[in-house]
Amino acid sequence: MRKYAVCSFLICLFGLSACYEDDSSMGSDSVSDITIMGLEDLEGQSIVSYAGNRLQCSPVIQSGYADGDLAVAWYLFNTSAEETPNGYQDFLISTDRNLDYEVNLPPGTYRLVCEVSSLSNGLVKTATVDIMVATLFSNGFYVLKETPEGTTELDLYNENGLTQDLMADFAGGALAGSPRNLSVIYEGEFIDPETNETARGNLVHVMTEDNVYKGFKAETMTEVFNNENLFYGGPMDANEQPALFFMTMFYNCYASNTGIRIAQVGGDTPGTGKLPYPSSDGASKYLQIHGMDVVYWNDASHRLERTDYNINTVSPEDCGEYPGGMECISSGRNDNVGRIYFLCEEPATGDRYLFLYSIPMFMQTGFDQVLQVDPSTHLAKSRIISGNSQTGSYIYCVGEDHKLYVYNYEEGTETEVPLPGIDNGEEITYVSNPFLNIGFGDTSANFDALVVATRKGNGYKLYIYDEGMVGGMPTKAPEVVAEGGNGVVRCVRYLSPVTVDKNDLFSTYVYSWTD
């Protein structure tokens, strides 16, 4: 018995040793490591594409190999692109040791890979860094302004400074009518006139009180939509009042006085972005996502309404008793304090009412309450109003004294907001709290700012408070002050070249689309 056990044991040893037979031909006495440094200097950088700008990097490569034994390759790919068979190696841009590459790429977040390999033993090491690629128009604060002639123009402020009067350059001139609204859409779908094929890209939509509408591909400010081609049913009727473009997880959406129209997006191939019939009987630019529903003010019926996520069924909100014939003048949403508001005014009396919702997570709770705004407050009289989006239960409003106040809708109190850097007496024409709150993907572009615009002659000054904000109030002078001409600011929206993951739209806002 013992003999058999010993034999079995020896067979085990033999079997196991056979498993360790090394057929490798790569073995050498020693393998030197490779260290790559220098890419970290590019971290967080943004580079403007199609402008002759070059991506440059001179890496410091430390190893025990002779220089002639090392091969360097550079790769650059969009982090939101679909995976390819060879991964990053399908996107070679240079085999020079020092990178010097002119960037002519669509906007987005790109990953730069520096690959260093030993020619003698095949050892490969990589270093990576993410950079932002933008075009002249794909990134920044779009400023919708009313010209002295009462028409609508569009400016853009970004790291390149202020680019003015984009409608003159890209739409043949200022648009008839004073500004109604400005909307941005991430990953919109459209037919690209440059290729005559469907495509995806960020869009900027301009709407005026004369019902003029134009939609632009932000990357190049190419007009892709207008009153004539947005609807499958043909040109807009003369009474169509374009009011708002917004996004949900599955749809790109449009709201007007005739209702809400939606187009499913995100399929394997982009759609045309054109819209079918409306799925409700009226709407306005005051609209918010509430749980799995959409709640909005219907201008035609002068009431709040609710529809489901697919805009299939519409029902009036049960808000109790409130005056008829009201008009909505402001709406906002704050995910962090969990509130949605609609501020409405009774034209006959000037009385204002605040409709408040709590924001549920996956719950279908209803409307909370409607309050009459104390007539002695600034909110009861202000014409320049916008909600705080991230940090407080506030509504910003400009008083008749040209000072900025916050109305706390939980307490019904008002507090003056100091505006360091803005002279007393400057006429404020616009205020808002733009933000970017990417959750999935590149969060480096996230921000939360207070934008204040004042009138200066026939032009304006734009103050952007970003750092130093505490509870929605600035504590120091703004980093950015831009001066523009030919108009008074009526609306500001921020657009980033980052990719917005649809999962981000499930329960929170990535950016605000109302004032």
Add this chain to the structure above:
Amino acid sequence: MAAALCAAWALAACEKDLEPFSSTDCHLNFVYTDMYGTVAGEDVTDEMRTSTYSFVSASAGTGTEVVRDTLWFEASTMGFLSDVDRTIPLVQVETEGRNARPGVDYVPFDDPGFLQLCKVPANTASVQVPIIVLRSPSLETEGDVTLKFAFGTNEYFSPGYKGLTERVLVISGRLARPNNWEDAYWGTYSQAKHELMIEWTGDAWDETFLDELYDGDYAYVDYIARWFYETLAEVNADRAAQDPPLGPLTDENGEEIQFVKR
């Protein structure tokens, strides 16, 4: 015993050289789809295996009387590619009811002209399998016929996976419910409704047309569905305004025709 087991484990744990794949057997499978794309394996249903072809719909779509037409069914190969064209073997499978007759309702699978079409081109793994249907007078006098066909065996191919090697084609001389008709968009099917859709748009509204429609922009599908709803409302309003007033349009069963308000 334990030692023997250890020895067996030790030997089994050793690396074994594997032979590269060398089988020359090649097989064929059909590719099935639903409204949302390709469906595979156990998810394939009899409904996906069944198609309907209507000479009436096809004639409406072309504006001429169609008496002979070629339908294409997507298939894919298993096994090595070939540097020569390979004929696809097809066989008819008998079913209950009226079976399609070779040479009368469809071009026979051994027809020399048909064999020139029915092949996997060299160096390809995917193919469109043709079926050439013929319009027999008996379709209108005696009703629809069914052609159930499957991959057979020849020197190049044999059938692939069970459940993925057969298709059923209903050949009709009347309007028939397309297999990819979606009630959610077009409502309950009726011949009268189908005729209205063809009359109002001039399109075939057969399976091929619907496949192309679903393959495009869903917003456009929503638009067309609603357009039918709105158009019917206008037509019924005109009928109600007649003197004497006419009732809403009804189908062959006396039911009011209704479209979906998308």
